[in-house]
Amino acid sequence: MTELAERLSDILGPKGWIPAADARPWTRDWLDRYGAPPLGVARPAATAEVSAVLAAAHAAGVPVVPQGGNTGLCGGAVLGAPGGVILSLARMAARGEPDAASGSIEVEAGLVLQALHEALDGSGLMFPMHLGAEGSAQIGGLIGTNAGGSHAFRFGMMQDLVLGLEVVLADGTVWNGLRAVQKDNAGYQLRRLFCGSEGTLGVVTRAVLKLHPAPRQRATALLVLPDAAATVAFGTRLRAEAGDVLTGLEFFSEIGLELALRHIPALSYPLGTRGGCYLLVEVASASDCMPLEDILSATLEWGMGEGLVLDGTIAASQAQRAAFWRLREEQPEGQRLEGAQLKHDVAVPPGRIAEFLRAAGALCERLLPGVRVNPFGHLADGNVHYNLSPPEGAADFDGRAGEIGLAVARLATGMGGSFAAEHGLGQAKAGLADTLRSPEERRLMRALRRALDPGETLNPWALAPADGG
Amino acid sequence: MTELAERLSDILGPKGWIPAADARPWTRDWLDRYGAPPLGVARPAATAEVSAVLAAAHAAGVPVVPQGGNTGLCGGAVLGAPGGVILSLARMAARGEPDAASGSIEVEAGLVLQALHEALDGSGLMFPMHLGAEGSAQIGGLIGTNAGGSHAFRFGMMQDLVLGLEVVLADGTVWNGLRAVQKDNAGYQLRRLFCGSEGTLGVVTRAVLKLHPAPRQRATALLVLPDAAATVAFGTRLRAEAGDVLTGLEFFSEIGLELALRHIPALSYPLGTRGGCYLLVEVASASDCMPLEDILSATLEWGMGEGLVLDGTIAASQAQRAAFWRLREEQPEGQRLEGAQLKHDVAVPPGRIAEFLRAAGALCERLLPGVRVNPFGHLADGNVHYNLSPPEGAADFDGRAGEIGLAVARLATGMGGSFAAEHGLGQAKAGLADTLRSPEERRLMRALRRALDPGETLNPWALAPADGG
Numbered sequence: 001m002t003e004l005a006e007r008l009s010d011i012l013g014p015k016g017w018i019p020a021a022d023a024r025p026w027t028r029d030w031l032d033r034y035g036a037p038p039l040g041v042a043r044p045a046a047t048a049e050v051s052a053v054l055a056a057a058h059a060a061g062v063p064v065v066p067q068g069g070n071t072g073l074c075g076g077a078v079l080g081a082p083g084g085v086i087l088s089l090a091r092m093a094a095r096g097e098p099d100a101a102s103g104s105i106e107v108e109a110g111l112v113l114q115a116l117h118e119a120l121d122g123s124g125l126m127f128p129m130h131l132g133a134e135g136s137a138q139i140g141g142l143i144g145t146n147a148g149g150s151h152a153f154r155f156g157m158m159q160d161l162v163l164g165l166e167v168v169l170a171d172g173t174v175w176n177g178l179r180a181v182q183k184d185n186a187g188y189q190l191r192r193l194f195c196g197s198e199g200t201l202g203v204v205t206r207a208v209l210k211l212h213p214a215p216r217q218r219a220t221a222l223l224v225l226p227d228a229a230a231t232v233a234f235g236t237r238l239r240a241e242a243g244d245v246l247t248g249l250e251f252f253s254e255i256g257l258e259l260a261l262r263h264i265p266a267l268s269y270p271l272g273t274r275g276g277c278y279l280l281v282e283v284a285s286a287s288d289c290m291p292l293e294d295i296l297s298a299t300l301e302w303g304m305g306e307g308l309v310l311d312g313t314i315a316a317s318q319a320q321r322a323a324f325w326r327l328r329e330e331q332p333e334g335q336r337l338e339g340a341q342l343k344h345d346v347a348v349p350p351g352r353i354a355e356f357l358r359a360a361g362a363l364c365e366r367l368l369p370g371v372r373v374n375p376f377g378h379l380a381d382g383n384v385h386y387n388l389s390p391p392e393g394a395a396d397f398d399g400r401a402g403e404i405g406l407a408v409a410r411l412a413t414g415m416g417g418s419f420a421a422e423h424g425l426g427q428a429k430a431g432l433a434d435t436l437r438s439p440e441e442r443r444l445m446r447a448l449r450r451a452l453d454p455g456e457t458l459n460p461w462a463l464a465p466a467d468g469g
Numbered sequence: 470m471t472e473l474a475e476r477l478s479d480i481l482g483p484k485g486w487i488p489a490a491d492a493r494p495w496t497r498d499w500l501d502r503y504g505a506p507p508l509g510v511a512r513p514a515a516t517a518e519v520s521a522v523l524a525a526a527h528a529a530g531v532p533v534v535p536q537g538g539n540t541g542l543c544g545g546a547v548l549g550a551p552g553g554v555i556l557s558l559a560r561m562a563a564r565g566e567p568d569a570a571s572g573s574i575e576v577e578a579g580l581v582l583q584a585l586h587e588a589l590d591g592s593g594l595m596f597p598m599h600l601g602a603e604g605s606a607q608i609g610g611l612i613g614t615n616a617g618g619s620h621a622f623r624f625g626m627m628q629d630l631v632l633g634l635e636v637v638l639a640d641g642t643v644w645n646g647l648r649a650v651q652k653d654n655a656g657y658q659l660r661r662l663f664c665g666s667e668g669t670l671g672v673v674t675r676a677v678l679k680l681h682p683a684p685r686q687r688a689t690a691l692l693v694l695p696d697a698a699a700t701v702a703f704g705t706r707l708r709a710e711a712g713d714v715l716t717g718l719e720f721f722s723e724i725g726l727e728l729a730l731r732h733i734p735a736l737s738y739p740l741g742t743r744g745g746c747y748l749l750v751e752v753a754s755a756s757d758c759m760p761l762e763d764i765l766s767a768t769l770e771w772g773m774g775e776g777l778v779l780d781g782t783i784a785a786s787q788a789q790r791a792a793f794w795r796l797r798e799e800q801p802e803g804q805r806l807e808g809a810q811l812k813h814d815v816a817v818p819p820g821r822i823a824e825f826l827r828a829a830g831a832l833c834e835r836l837l838p839g840v841r842v843n844p845f846g847h848l849a850d851g852n853v854h855y856n857l858s859p860p861e862g863a864a865d866f867d868g869r870a871g872e873i874g875l876a877v878a879r880l881a882t883g884m885g886g887s888f889a890a891e892h893g894l895g896q897a898k899a900g901l902a903d904t905l906r907s908p909e910e911r912r913l914m915r916a917l918r919r920a921l922d923p924g925e926t927l928n929p930w931a932l933a934p935a936d937g938g
Contacts, residue, residue, distance in 0.1 A: 101705045101820025102851070124709065148652050157651070159658060160629060164885070175909045181816040182626070182850045183617050184887035185665050186894055186902050187914045187932055189628060192661035196654050208885075213709040236570045240593065240682040241756050244713045287710045289767060295758045347650040351570025381651045382571070416633070416648055416677075420655035433655050440644045444921070445656045451920030452913070463656055 034075030055172030068141020074426025080461025109140025146196030503544030524641025537610020543895025549930025578609025615665030729803030
């Protein structure tokens, strides 16, 4: 046992320090692509313990990587080399009472997103962040990665939902920024800077989150559309006509539907028509006065009249609503069960999604003829999960994965978009950022990092590593 | 003429360089409280010229303060000592075409906010930023100060409306971050960090702004309420019932109405009832299907039934709507015409506004008996412009201004709020930040500043000055 391990074990006690031998469950990211054996796993129960852990590791010059629910897709919450400390916030999962009059709640970083949703049930309030991993993802990790998800186009990303933060800095200093107001211009927007910093600037321990009135009514439709161009045109109209109450605008494609239906027997498709593209549309309101179904039907009729929508249906029950959502949510799983896959998380200006899909499809076909493109995602903010399966019958991507990834990323970037829309950089894309973003931008990020963590002991492998990725 | 002046005159030509002798119009802030004579005023016409100016000033070690419409209230856009350069962006006021399908537009920093609103008229799109100074305030200044205004509770502050930025750094380096997507997690949120940095981290030259669908219908009500507690209770209900379409929720008080009616003859008050508090409520939608008046009437009736609303009326015409807004908008002018005044820009959690007003009123009365408190502002985000006039008959605040300001700021801070909600720190409140915010927070800000501008030539008197304010 090293001196640091001994010290951390003293600070945290047996419940708070998992030695290397038992650290397996925390070691690898959940896609099992990244991670090295740690010195141990620190599981502090309070901010003061987080501070003591960071101070001790800092003094010893040993890297620390904060880990939430470990649901990230870019290897940002595991070690890049053996011997560092994994800092798990799971034991800090307390929450305060929601403040209905002010629309906020204070929570600890280890609180699981779904637990927050459940705690708010019946309070008349909601926290409008929804994503596939919400059963495991923790608030601290969502902040560290600036999570987006399906409601971000309407309610914002994590950084838009954070009013205040408590953060422990690299040397153990605690910054108390637990304010509870939207408007706070007393200096730099530190709360925003920590969102998406992937544990490289500090460790989030508590947050004051913004809450919204919970919907009292909802309408959900599943639509079939001929192609991506029609989908974009219809989406633009819908954002104008129903933007005030629109809470979901998710798209997926024929190939994705096929894969999901093939591999997930419990799934069923409720319509007689098939098309090139599918839209899941949801409108919701906290007011009983909103004529949600009227708004949805009117836009649907318009779309059919224009030939943009081939078929569609509005969910008649809560069970049907859940079934519609499942068609969208099982897209990743359907593809995973098909075998090898390549995931890309890009964003382009929403009006250019069809153009992007056309150009990206041609690029991929050129690099690997027959490759199966399965794009799905969030239409209203242009966030496309541009995922690929190998050509029918092939086991892998014939060594072209890197080339394809770079080509897709470059295309999105060239269209004013991003190659890392909502999943972040982590270890997986730091190098891509060095390639695709300007040297000025990378230097800026390195300067910020060094300003807050001169010793670079906080998650040194992620985002903008010293060795340039 | 100094060597630097000569160099800048060479770079910018006669239209771009205003020598010291002619620099008077740019020298003082508009409240005439801050500002020192500059070496001259640089008025570049392109990003390359901004870069050349900053590089030259940087090499000479001469401070540069960027200036937009110079409508700030905290002295953040003028010099703190003679001899620096004022950098006016007024000649860079171009704009691109709005992209309706993606909901965005690219503009130069010198574009005046009202000119942007006018340019979007009839396009079906709007930029949802509204504040008193919009006839002069420029996009770059709004970004630099992270402006808020009356629509921020619904659509966000400036940082929420900026998708991409071009920024020239202290040494003249140009950072091109002109992306056009909401979701971009490829590293630190630089676009957010520059918002509200008051020209201390770089000079914004261009921005891609987020646009929303423009309203096609609107309903505006003026309400009379007994007191602040009733106003907060009614506001909470209204946010739940009409939050999807609520675009304005502005409050002012009886004393403010009285002062405005006394000093501004053109104003008239349309109701027979007076109360302790007044609310201007506006709902708007891009959809014709929204039953706006029904929603407003239903909530109004509820409020009357509960005794929270004493009286109210819905504007019957565009002219009446404008008249209602003017009652709110002339609050600052009414008070100014009354004589000496003290302005405070605080925020508290919206549910605690009444509690804040009670406590602050008692504090002020104790410090200066008879002082007249005139609070108005943005109910939904807790942003109170807590303004004071001297006791009836007194010409000033009897030397208690500083003490009162500190007490009010401390009270808001202690309630989880901010003493600098939407106006920023500038030169006026940097010292207050040193007093009221933790040393850890001020050190963080100093570290960020030094990381991006080690020579501290960019607006060195604002936000977090080297000498600690």
